[in-house]
Amino acid sequence: MRKPLLRAVILATLVGTMPAVAAEDCAAIAERAAAAWRATTTVSGLAEIDAVTAACVQKTLVRDLAPDLGPPVGYKVGLTGKAMQERLGVDHPVSGVLLQRMLGEPGAPVPAGYAARPLVEADLIAVIGDAGVNQARTSAEVLAHLSAFRPFIELADLALPPDQKPTAESIAAVNVGARLGVLGEPIAIEPGLAERLATMKVSLADGTGKVLAEAPGAAILGHPLNAVIWLAQDLAAQGEALQPGQLVSLGSFGPPVQPVPGGTVTARYDGLSAAPVSLSVRFE
Template sequence: MTDMIEAPRAERADLLAERLHRARRDRRLLDARRDATALSPEGAYAVQDHLTRLRLAEGRCHAGYKLGYTSAVMRRQMGVPAPNYGPLLDDMVLHDPATAAGFLHPRVEPEIGIVLARDLAGAGLMLHEVADAVGEVRACLEIVDSIWDGYRFTAEQNTADGSSAAGVVVGGVLDVDPLRCHRVSVELAVDGVALASATSAAAAGHPLHGVAWLAAELAARGRGLEKGELVITGGLTAAVALRPGGTISARFGGTTTVSVQRPAGETDADTGDAGQRDSG
């Protein structure tokens, strides 16, 4: 692993992306204390880009983006200082009610999803400019599934892994003006028992602030958002473990419910000494 860290940046990104890809395929968690410890923010996105190319080469398709750590509660939970983003691919998109099978050690968080009605690009976008590009506001549950053992990672390691993006359950369309989608209440329940509540303003003060931030970040990398893409705008509560046989649901605006269950009998990936298990 030391050789990989000291290799030229482009080679390091390729090698680490392949390592992450192989580990997820083989259901092996990695130890963040051993891997990718010297990543810079830009280096982390280089790894993420290469990892996405590996996934697309398998016949998967780009479907949108997830925003990570737009809420203060999520940054506190995970010790991450600033937002990041990761890709959503077509096989990550599930429809309510959903069954989540085959994940490593999934956690779930409620989010506001934005479906774009037209392309959107550039830095410095105002809220009304973002709102004009919104086709639908949807109730969503994100399924995060980090490759890092115990969800212990640096911000850069999390970014390299696509911000832990693994799935999104897309629920109903919310009857709300996009400019006012920061006022939606959300109640999270596990196995029917209320656990947490929040409003959609928890995502950066307004979910569309996150979309504007993403457009600026992508513009800096020569990219933009496209019509039809889904952007999930960040967890509104702390992420909750989805246990085998369990169900997590969220009710948005008091009327729209979205839920996901995990089959009984599944087991989490091994969370022992992952660094020893995957020696390369």
């Protein structure tokens, strides 16, 4: 985890010395991004954005959306799959912020056109138990400082024009596509869970049972809890830390799928616990 930490330290230093013109650009871009979020449209002009400006845009965007969506309740970690990192030419994830009213319980159908470029992903939420998680360096250490897991189907929004090649920086600027998500019932922490998280199979299936995407737990950074370790180190470099009760979206297990009006998508977590674990979302 040394490379992500070094990258974060450099980024934090650069943010602190950002010239005034960059700050002005940040405000203008964030204003466009917030307007696009509310209008469910894409954000153009981010193809050449740099890491420092992207970090500033995300922070400003989150602040601008808070009156609509409530306070921050946690984070999402993106670019956790090797294939996507290679495609974008990076060797590290990126993170976004989850706001309170982005997250809901299963039940009511979700409009299939909930986003400018909707992406449905099988994910998993880790619930932070105590601040000791910030010093964790192994999956077992992370697990000791969590209070629960929650199945999670993220309803993300790529938010970038289809003809614009995404970059890690442009994805970070649009808050890593955070828009909506559905939470399942809490899963208690129990012995052997760290091993099962790596070996479980997570899948997305449609209403007929056809598997649309699947991946092992280890598809996320070699172990899903490595996402928490990376995030804690990234936050530490910015003078921040994970807090008890915060939620951490660990990343997408397998490629995202498109919502279909009238369709249903079910995420299954085979091998995570003795009892079957699944969560569904219906689209209208």
